[in-house]
Amino acid sequence: MAVTIADVARAAGVSVSTASYALSGKRRISEATRLRVEAAVAELGYRPHAGARALASATPRARTVALMAPLRAGTDTAVVMQFVTAIVLRARHHGLDVLLLTQDDVDGVERVAHGSVVDGVVVMDVATHDPRVAALDALGRPAVLLGLPAAPGRLSCVDLDFEAAGRLAVEHLAALGHRHVGVVAHADEFRDRGTSFAVRLARGVADAGRATGTSVRLVGSDGTAAGAAAAVDDVLAHAPAPTALVVHNEPALPHVLARLAALGRRVPEDVSVVAVCPADVAARQSTPVTAVEIPAEHIGTLAVDMLVERIAEERPTETRLVAPSLVDRGSTSGPLT
Amino acid sequence: MAVTIADVARAAGVSVSTASYALSGKRRISEATRLRVEAAVAELGYRPHAGARALASATPRARTVALMAPLRAGTDTAVVMQFVTAIVLRARHHGLDVLLLTQDDVDGVERVAHGSVVDGVVVMDVATHDPRVAALDALGRPAVLLGLPAAPGRLSCVDLDFEAAGRLAVEHLAALGHRHVGVVAHADEFRDRGTSFAVRLARGVADAGRATGTSVRLVGSDGTAAGAAAAVDDVLAHAPAPTALVVHNEPALPHVLARLAALGRRVPEDVSVVAVCPADVAARQSTPVTAVEIPAEHIGTLAVDMLVERIAEERPTETRLVAPSLVDRGSTSGPLT
């Protein structure tokens, strides 16, 4: 079988506890023996058995966290991948592995949260009324939610401040002189489902509309070319015609731009466009798009850091909203230019 | 602390071994006691401790597999997500969890492959000369590679038959009467790096060109609008001018179509287009695209099934190439129509 710590101890001519302590550094070991142990480890190719270690230690640590990611089809894959990537890399930075669970596998969390399989959980794409939140809260394991549920219980949350993002987009356009703004948002079902970010963005947009005296018309769209075109037509047809568009729907964005081009509407001369999406998505369009950026990498990193803190020691519940920032890529201008 | 099998045994008035057997079904237990045990489990909310189970069992099974996924930026996120999703869902179907490792974390595989943390490994995006292959082979753990390395050792592989895919695309166009075909492929660095699929597709395309008497000109492109436009211009400028394009570069595809539109080239009247990409990507373009489809879901599912077989019992090395199929979405026609 595999080489155990007993083999190492024997090879080094010491007891198992000495070998264990020499490796963990949890008590002083003479330089000489420590070197002998390390030599034995190297020679035999010893690898600690993670399971046994977790079983035996006083404060069992699996050195693994679970990540519930929206793997269902139809979700915005680029953003999801950015979050997942950032989370995995940051976890590795902390010496943690990541166990990937599907979004709806509540049973999976319960299975995995028990018995030191994982030390904590990161949950992506949390809806306002999310059945997973209560279940997770009941587990009493460290957890960080990406999104803002109505009742987070003792769980901590981190997310982009989508309300501020919505405001920022509209205020930017209002400051340029736009008085009528159309919003191409996620499909209605997202807001109906109470998906937190969609609801909050809509609220921010509406608030800023009121505050700046700008009329705002929001339509939902799926990610297809046809759906996006229909949404553009819908929002432009409504009188008074909007002179600017806010697009918070990543897959639809290229199709929105294509539809505007097909209609002969130049950006930004005829219609200004502000997207709410990650920087690289905005930059990668056929024409670069001014955007309120979703700093997926930053948020993912923050989530892991918060989780690590909570695994290490009891911590008060905390909600962190990341302030949005707008990057001008030239797709907006005054309405009459 | 958490409720253990000893608590269950006590509550049911049986010994721990009886409780264990009642739950595992590994020996006959009277109906009556089995029900008492199950009642105790339900009442106490008992959850088996995965680590302890793995430690104790004769054939330690972590019921977890590792997945090395290309999480670096710039990779084709949609396809990656499709694979990851299919693999996670299929793993859950087999009662397995998935530990997500980054592509280059060779150290991670060694850490995790030992000590029943994972029972096997699925490796995505394997290059022709991939340093991970030898490392994995040396580990002697069940592993399935997505891609075709030059020297797979005792590891099994599964992938789309990209050579056949390249042939299929060109043969389809040749059959329609095209004699000059341009190929917009992945960036040159992919082929230089020997990334298996890019090399194989290029070979298939070249073979079919020879066999059908069709001239083939291949250019690499990154995924940006500018890069794709440059690639299109390059390939079209070359005399004799191609009357059809094969696009094997998912992020570039929308930009290729946009560039053709901008040049006033209608699809398929002026230029036919065949993509090599997943079905939904082809269908989601501004105009649907005829495509040789990459059945990501099928391949991912197959990979997990093969891995599960190899975890269960010794199996001979096996390489499975999935035959491609072309779905006509109307973006091709004869060159003179």
Place this chain on the structure above:
DNA sequence: CTGAAAGCGCTAACAT
């Protein structure tokens, strides 16, 4: 059909 008991590989008191 059921119990008792010996470990799985490791850590952490408790001894020197």
Place this chain on the structure above:
DNA sequence: ATGTTAGCGCTTTCAG
């Protein structure tokens, strides 16, 4: 500074 030993929660002989 090092050794001895008792478990962690579970499976699986070995004995009834």
